[in-house]
Amino acid sequence: MDIEVIGRIRPSVRGEGHHSLNIAGxxxxxxxxxxxxxxxxxxxxxxxxxxxxxxxxxxxxxxxIAGFNVSLLLFxxxxxxxxxxxxxxxxxxxxxxxxxxxxxxxxxxxxQDKPREEGGLCDAHRRGGKDD
Numbered sequence: 001m002d003i004e005v006i007g008r009i010r011p012s013v014r015g016e017g018h019h020s021l022n023i024a025g026x027x028x029x030x031x032x033x034x035x036x037x038x039x040x041x042x043x044x045x046x047x048x049x050x051x052x053x054x055x056x057x058x059x060x061x062x063x064x065i066a067g068f069n070v071s072l073l074l075f076x077x078x079x080x081x082x083x084x085x086x087x088x089x090x091x092x093x094x095x096x097x098x099x100x101x102x103x104x105x106x107x108x109x110x111x112q113d114k115p116r117e118e119g120g121l122c123d124a125h126r127r128g129g130k131d132d
Contacts, residue, residue: 006056007039008047010081049088053099061103065111072096 007029009021022030023044030036043052060070074082088095094102 004040006041008043009045011045049085049095053096057096057100058103061100061107065107
């Protein structure tokens with residue numbers, strides 16, 4: 001079982017002042033008190049929800065469609081951007097959940113359209129999900 005820890009730094013909110021994190025490369029941050037944290041990957045303040053979806057969730061959807069169990073867990077302190085990341089704030093800024101649902105159905109439709117000899121969804125369904 002692989003477990004990856006992904007970090008996303010939200011932009012500073014007006015009145016907060018400058019954030020107290022020093023970003024070192026694409027995987028490591030250091031706080032002003034010297035604590036270091038590593039992530040695979042680390043998304044900076046300018047990353048969009050789609051960036052997070054494409055890098056983290058899209059590969060999980062591929063595994064899910066292939067029959068593997070997958071899971072995603074978000075946690076953080078109040079106001080850290082969990083709800084925004086999950087749900088987004090409008091149709092133009094969809095969260096990773098609506099993007100994942102859309103991506104899952106699009107991938108299933110693509111599989112359904114594949115010819116039988118390519119091992120598409122219809123072929124697997126006709127054979128009861130078994131490989132010949």
